[in-house]
Amino acid sequence: MVKICCIGAGYVGGPTMAVIALKCPDIEVVVVDIFEPRIIAWNSDHLPIYEPGLDDVVKQCRGKNLIFSTDVEKHVAEADIVFVSVNTPTKTQGLGAGKAADLTYWESAARMIADVSKTDKIVVEKSTVPVKTAEAIEKILTHNSKGINFQILSNPEFLAEGTAIKDLFNPDRVLIGGRETPEGQKAIHALKDVYAHWVPVEQIICTNLWSAELSKLAANAFLAQRISSVNAMSALCEATGADVSQVSHAIGKDTRIGSKFLNASVGFGGSCFQKDILNLVYICECNGLPEVASYWKQVIQVNEYQKTRFVNRVVSSMFNTISGKKIAILGFAFKKDTGDTRETPAIGVCQGLLGDKAMLRIYDPQVSQEQIQRDLSMQKSELDRPPHLQPASPTAIKQVACVWDAYEAAKGAHGICILTEWDEFKTLDYQKIYDDMQKPAFVFDGRNVVDAEKLREIGFIVYSIGKPLDSWLKDMPAVA
Numbered sequence: 001m002v003k004i005c006c007i008g009a010g011y012v013g014g015p016t017m018a019v020i021a022l023k024c025p026d027i028e029v030v031v032v033d034i035f036e037p038r039i040i041a042w043n044s045d046h047l048p049i050y051e052p053g054l055d056d057v058v059k060q061c062r063g064k065n066l067i068f069s070t071d072v073e074k075h076v077a078e079a080d081i082v083f084v085s086v087n088t089p090t091k092t093q094g095l096g097a098g099k100a101a102d103l104t105y106w107e108s109a110a111r112m113i114a115d116v117s118k119t120d121k122i123v124v125e126k127s128t129v130p131v132k133t134a135e136a137i138e139k140i141l142t143h144n145s146k147g148i149n150f151q152i153l154s155n156p157e158f159l160a161e162g163t164a165i166k167d168l169f170n171p172d173r174v175l176i177g178g179r180e181t182p183e184g185q186k187a188i189h190a191l192k193d194v195y196a197h198w199v200p201v202e203q204i205i206c207t208n209l210w211s212a213e214l215s216k217l218a219a220n221a222f223l224a225q226r227i228s229s230v231n232a233m234s235a236l237c238e239a240t241g242a243d244v245s246q247v248s249h250a251i252g253k254d255t256r257i258g259s260k261f262l263n264a265s266v267g268f269g270g271s272c273f274q275k276d277i278l279n280l281v282y283i284c285e286c287n288g289l290p291e292v293a294s295y296w297k298q299v300i301q302v303n304e305y306q307k308t309r310f311v312n313r314v315v316s317s318m319f320n321t322i323s324g325k326k327i328a329i330l331g332f333a334f335k336k337d338t339g340d341t342r343e344t345p346a347i348g349v350c351q352g353l354l355g356d357k358a359m360l361r362i363y364d365p366q367v368s369q370e371q372i373q374r375d376l377s378m379q380k381s382e383l384d385r386p387p388h389l390q391p392a393s394p395t396a397i398k399q400v401a402c403v404w405d406a407y408e409a410a411k412g413a414h415g416i417c418i419l420t421e422w423d424e425f426k427t428l429d430y431q432k433i434y435d436d437m438q439k440p441a442f443v444f445d446g447r448n449v450v451d452a453e454k455l456r457e458i459g460f461i462v463y464s465i466g467k468p469l470d471s472w473l474k475d476m477p478a479v480a
Contacts, residue, residue, distance in 0.1 A: 002026075002027045002028075002080050002081065002190075002194070003027070003028045003030070003078055003079045003080050003081075004017070004020065004027055004028070004029045004030070004079060004080070004081045004082075004083065004194070005029075005030045005031075005032060005075045005076050005078070005079035005081075005082050005083070006029070006030070006031045006032070006082075006083040006084075006085055006126070007032055007033075007072065007076065007082065007083065007084050007085065007086060007109050008031075008033060008083075008084065008085035008086045008087075008126075008127070009031045009032070009033035009035075009038050009039060009042055009048075009068060010033075010038075010049075010085065010087070011049055011051075011159075011161065011164075011271065011340060012085045012126055012127070012157050012159065013031055013033075013083065013085035013126065014031060014042060014047075014048070014049060014054075015049075015051055015054055015057075015159070015164045015165060015168060016083075016085070016126065016157060016159075016168060017029045017031045017066065017083070018054065018057045018058050018061060018066060019057060019165065019168040019169065020194065021061040021064075021065050021066035022057050022060055022061050022066075023197045023198040024065075024194060024197045025064075025065055026065075027065065027194065028065050028067070029061075029065055029066050029067070030066075030067045030068075030069055030075040030079070031066075031067070031068050031069070032068075032069050032070065032071065032072040032075050032076070033068075033070065033072070034070060034072060036070050039068050039069060039070050042058070042068035043062070043068050049338075049339065049340070050337075050338060050339040050366050051161070051162070051164050051165060051337075051338065052162070052163075052165065052166075052337055053165035053166070054164070054165055057165060072112070073112065073115075073116045076112065076113055076116050076117070077116040077117060077118060079121065080119075080121065080122065080190075081121070081122045081124060081190065081191065081194070082113055082121055082122070082123050082124065083124045083126045083155075084106060084109050084110070084113075084123065084124065084125060084126060084127060085126040085127055086105040086106055086109055086127055087105055087127070088101045088102065088103060088105070088106060088127045088128060088129055088275075089101070089102050089275065090102065090274075090275050090278050090279070096282050098278070099278045099279065099281055099282035099285075100130070100278075100279065100282045101128075101129060101130050101133075101275070101279045101282075103129070103130075103133065103136070106127060106129065106133065106137070107136075107137075107140065110123070110137045110140045110141055111140060111144065113141065113150075114140065114141050114144035114145060114146075114148075114150075115144065117145075117148050117150075118148070119148065120148055120149040120150070120151075121148070121149075121150055121151075122150075122151050122153060122187045122190055122191065123137065123141065123150055123151070123152050123153070124152075124153045124154075124155045124191065125137070125152070125153065125154045125155065125156070125213070126155060126156070126157060128156060128157075128216050128217070128220075128272060128275070128276055128279075129154075129213060130213070130217075130279050130282075130283055131210050131213045131214045131217070131283055132210065132213070133213060134152045134154055134177075134209045134210075134213065135209075137152055138150070138152050149183070151178065151179070151183055151184060151186075151187035152178070152179070152209065153176055153177065153178045153187055153188060153191055153209075154175075154176070154177035154178070154209050154212035154213050155174070155175065155176050155177075155191060155212070156175055156212060156213070156215065156216035157216075158171065158172065158173070158175075158216070158219060161270065161334075161335065161337075161338040161340050162335055162336060162337030162338045163337070169198070171199060171203065172203070173203050173204070173205050174195045174199050174203060174204045174205070175205050175207065175212050175215055175216075176188050176191050176192060176195075176204065176205070176206050176207070176212065177206070177207045177208055177209045177210070177211055177212020177213065177215075178206070178208070178209060178212075179208075179209060180208055188206050192204050192206065216276070217276045217277075217279060217280045217283075218280075220272050220273050220276040220277070221276060221277050221280055221296055221299065223261055223273070224268055224273040224274075224276075224277055224299050224300075224303070225296075225299050226260075226261040226262065227261055227265070227267075227268045227273075227303070228268075228298075228299045228300075228302035228303055228306075230244065230248055230261075230262050230263065230264050230466075231264055231265065231267065231302060231303070231306045231465075231466075232302050233247060233248075233264070233466065234264035234306075234465050234466030235305075235306075235309060235466075237264075237466040237467070237468075238465075238466060238467070238468075238469055241468050241469075242468075243466070243467055243468060244264040244448075244465070244466025244467065245264075245448065245466070245467070247466075248262040248263065248264065263447075263448065264448060264465045264466040265306075265345075265421075265446060265447050265448070265465060266306060266307060266310045266345045266349060266419055266446030266447065266465065267303045267304075267306045267307045267310075267345035267348070268303055268334075268343075268345070269334030269335070269341075269342070269343040269344040269345050269346075270334045270335070270340065270342060270343055270344075271340065271342040271343065273343070274300055274303070274343050275343075277296050277297075277299055277300055278300065280293075280296050281293045281296050281297050284296065303345075304348070306345075306465075307345050307348040307349055307352070308348075308352065310349055310417075310444065310446055310465070311348075311349055311352035311353060311356075313444065313463055313473070314327070314353065314415065314417065314442075314444050314463075315353075315356055317415075317442060317444075317461070317463065317472070317473055318414060318415060318442060321356070322353060322356045322357070322358040322414070322415075323356060323357040323358070324357060324358075324359065325358055325359065325413075325414040325415070325438075326358075326359045326360075326361060326412055326413040326414060326438075327353055327358045327359070327360055327361070327413055327414060327415050327416070327417060328360075328361050328362075328363070328406070328409035328410040328413040328415070328416045328417070329346065329349075329350060329360050329361065329362040329363070329409065329417050329419060330363055330364075330406055330409060330416060330417065330418045330419065330420070330422075330425050331346065331363075331364050331418060331419045331420020331421070331422055331425065331447070332344060332346045332350075332362055332364035332367045332372055332375075332419065332420065333346075333364055333366055333367050333420050334346075334420070335420065335421065336420055336421045336422045336423065338366065339364075339366035339367050339368075339371075341367055341371055341372075341375050344375070344419075344420075345419060345446070346419040346420065347375050347376065349417065349419060349446070350362070350376055350400075351376065353417075354376070354397065354399055354400070357399070358399065359399050359401075360399060360400045360401070361401050361402075361403050361408070361409040361410075361411075361413065362400060362401070362402050362403070362409065363402070363403050363404070363405060363406050363408070363409040364420060364422075365422060365424065369402035372400070372402050373396055373397065373400065373402075376397055376400060377396070377397055406424070406425065406428055406433070407428075407429075407432065407433060407436070410433045410436060410437055411436045411437075412436065412437065412438065413437050413438065413441075414437070414438045414441070414442065415441070415442035415443070415444060416433070416437075416441075416442065416443045416444065417444045417446060418443070418444070418445045418446055418447055418449060418450065419446045419447070420447065421447040421449050425447075425449050425450070426449050426450065430443075430450070430454070430455055430458055430460070431458055434458050434459055434460060439459075440461050440472075441459065441460050441461070442460065442461045442462075442463070443455055443460045443461070443462045443463070444463045445462065445463065445464045445465065446465060447465075448464050448465055448466070448467070450462070450464070452464050452467060452470075456470065461473070
């Protein structure tokens with residue numbers, strides 16, 4: 001019986017290992033983490049992350065061949081295959097600050113694996129890491145090996161939050177990178193055999209280590225690039241009277257381009273896109289490719305511009321002042337069907353509005369009040385730390401109130417900002433909302449989820465990203 005251990009019980013480690021346990025009943029799967037509250041949550045009825053379908057998968061396997069534990073060293077020592085799924089945030093100081101990946105947690109995991117191992121192991125990179133990380137990890141393991149043989153594999157995840165379980169059940173591809181040596185190929189086949197329990201063999205791609213590591217960064221860079229491309233077009237559409245939805249539909253019909261990731265919005269978020277592009281930029285700079293680095297940097301700059309543009313539109317539309325005005329924020333997660341707020345555009349937008357002294361009432365169906373206060377009050381470098389190293393309780397921001405539904409958020413508000421595309425925001429009773437708001441009542445739709453014309457009939461002044469401007473907005477400058 002093969003035993004798998006995964007270090008890190010977060011958004012990647014937890015769901016991935018749960019699906020492996022479900023699909024491979026003959027394999028014992030243990031997920032370990034030093035943060036005890038997270039492991040307690042994985043062993044309870046209230047999992048630490050929200051992901052459609054995850055509850056059912058965990059309940060079917062937990063206590064059988066799926067274990068969640070804080071006894072990290074014991075389970076790593078017993079495992080045949082060790083997945084490492086720890087955080088690799090962007091460095092905040094020192095060499096490469098603001099761009100390079102911080103591999104502190106990865107290195108400490110590798111040293112711990114070397115210390116406790118008594119048998120040969122396959123060590124699998126599951127975190128997103130810079131190209132050539134495997135080489136560094138290999139050196140740490142071999143210099144501390146005590147005669148034990150370690151094989152390093154790169155097995156990047158390509159999950160989309162909100163559809164992670166569906167993606168794990170039916171992946172477009174599984175990518176495994178390893179050394180082109182007999183031992184490396186043997187390790188690749190061992191991991192391939194695990195995935196082959198449910199993934200068709202032709203969808204399991206085997207490459208060398210560097211190709212696998214770079215493919216993950218490249219995939220995220222290409223996806224983010226599409227979002228920034230359509231967001232750049234949205235600004236031009238507003239300036240010219242074109243409709244970005246019609247433009248996206250027209251170009252998406254070209255089979256060479258396709259229709260996915262062409263929805264204009266207030267910007268992209270999530271744990272990977274920005275971090276991975278910054279990482280890519282740093283790698284390009286280190287390899288003497290400044291032109292390539294500046295090309296990818298622009299993807300992030302357009303994303304920042306889109307958030308700034310949105311805030312400017314809110315302020316300029318409301319008589320160039322939002323000081324003391326109540327603004328409802330509908331949605332805080334970076335996308336629907338997840339509670340994840342990492343790099344969510346809502347943080348930048350809310351901070352911009354707070355900087356202009358607005359009073360915010362925030363509603364999101366999956367994000368807790370504590371998480372919202374954390375995101376708005378803490379430095380990014382603090383948020384990137386593991387939970388047990390973060391400040392115990394965030395400082396509450398007096399201008400921010402978190403409420404239990406959209407109607408409560410909008411009551412008495414001057415404007416509404418829709419920042420996450422939750423389905424429920426499409427079907428709200430906007431007449432009721434309008435009646436309870438200050439007039440003129442504004443809706444700033446950062447996800448293009450509402451029917452702007454219907455809302456205008458009710459009496460709202462509506463701004464939708466990339467859509468022809470409301471006559472009210474045409475006289476207002478795009479920049480406050």
